[in-house]
Structure formats: C-alpha cells, structure tokens
Amino acid sequence: MQQNDRIWIGTFCLLLASCSETEKPQEPAYPDAIFENLPSAEAGTIAEMQGDWQSDDDAKIQINITGSEFRTVRDGQEQNRGPFVFVTDCKSGDPDPQGTAFVVREAEDRPCYIMSAVTEDKLSYIHSKRGRVSRFTRQIDK
Incomplete structure (x- = not known):
C-alpha cells in the first residue's frame, strides 16, 4: 500500500467517524397531551381554516377541516384523519391557539x-421537515 493510499484511507475514516457522531436536529415527538382539551375552532386562524380545500398543485388532493379535525383525501380515498392543534412553533411544540404552526396527529x-x-x-x-409548500383553494358549495 502506498503512502498516499494510507493518507486517503485515514482521512476517509476520520470523516466517517465525525459524520456518525453528528446528530440531526429533530422535531419534538409531540405528546398525546397536546391533543387533549383542544381549543374552540370558532375564532382565530383555526376558524378561518374551516371547510373544504382543493390543492392548487395536485387535482387529486383535497383537505377538509372541521372543528379540530384535519382530513386528507387523495383520489377520493381518505389518506389521513386526525386532530390538529396550533403550537407556538414546530421546535417547541407548545400548544398555543395564536401559534404560527400546527401539528396533526395522524x-x-x-x-x-x-x-x-x-x-x-x-x-x-x-x-x-420537507420544506414543501402546500397551496389550496377553498371549495364553495354549488
């Protein structure tokens, strides 16, 4: 084995070891407790979100928000349904009706x-986590 090969292998091992020690920042594991005693859906942002929404990016996707329940439908088949709650932010996960983020329990x-x-x-x-923007248009009963 040549000297350059040894240096390259040593460097690779050091890089591999340093990468394995680095932890990715993770969102909190939002506990069930934040979904208990959900606030009223009659005021604030949650009130404005009530109704049926059609995705602007994918005609197969709709969401329905009724009270504190968030429902996702794809191709007419329910994909997810669960309560949702506003939180201060995604990092803290503290329930806050005036928060800037929301968590859905699926x-x-x-x-x-x-x-x-x-x-x-x-x-x-x-x-x-994904950074993907979802855009919807409210569906009006005809």
Whole structure:
C-alpha cells in the first residue's frame, strides 16, 4: 500500500467517524397531551381554516377541516384523519391557539406545518421537515 493510499484511507475514516457522531436536529415527538382539551375552532386562524380545500398543485388532493379535525383525501380515498392543534412553533411544540404552526396527529406520524397564509379563499402552509409548500383553494358549495 502506498503512502498516499494510507493518507486517503485515514482521512476517509476520520470523516466517517465525525459524520456518525453528528446528530440531526429533530422535531419534538409531540405528546398525546397536546391533543387533549383542544381549543374552540370558532375564532382565530383555526376558524378561518374551516371547510373544504382543493390543492392548487395536485387535482387529486383535497383537505377538509372541521372543528379540530384535519382530513386528507387523495383520489377520493381518505389518506389521513386526525386532530390538529396550533403550537407556538414546530421546535417547541407548545400548544398555543395564536401559534404560527400546527401539528396533526395522524396514525403513525405527527407532522408539523408552518402557516404561510389563510384568506377567505386561499390556504398555504409549509411542511416543516420537507420544506414543501402546500397551496389550496377553498371549495364553495354549488
């Protein structure tokens, strides 16, 4: 084995060891307790979110928000349903009706979304881990 090969292998081992020690920052494992005693859905941002919404990016996706329940439908099939609660932010996960983010309790996952905007006819939020923006238009009964 040549000297350059040994140096390269040694450097690679050091890099590998340093990477394995680095932990990725993780969101808190939002406990069940934050979904107990949910606040009223009659005021604030949660009130503005009530209703049926159609994805602006994928015609197959709709969401329905009724009270404190968040439901996702894809191709007419329910994908997820669960309570949701506003939190101060995704990092702390502290329940806060005036918070800037919300957590949905789904079957196995508890994603946190950062509110971007909600108006009479538009809703948008950002998935905190993926950074993907979801945009929706309110569906009006015809």
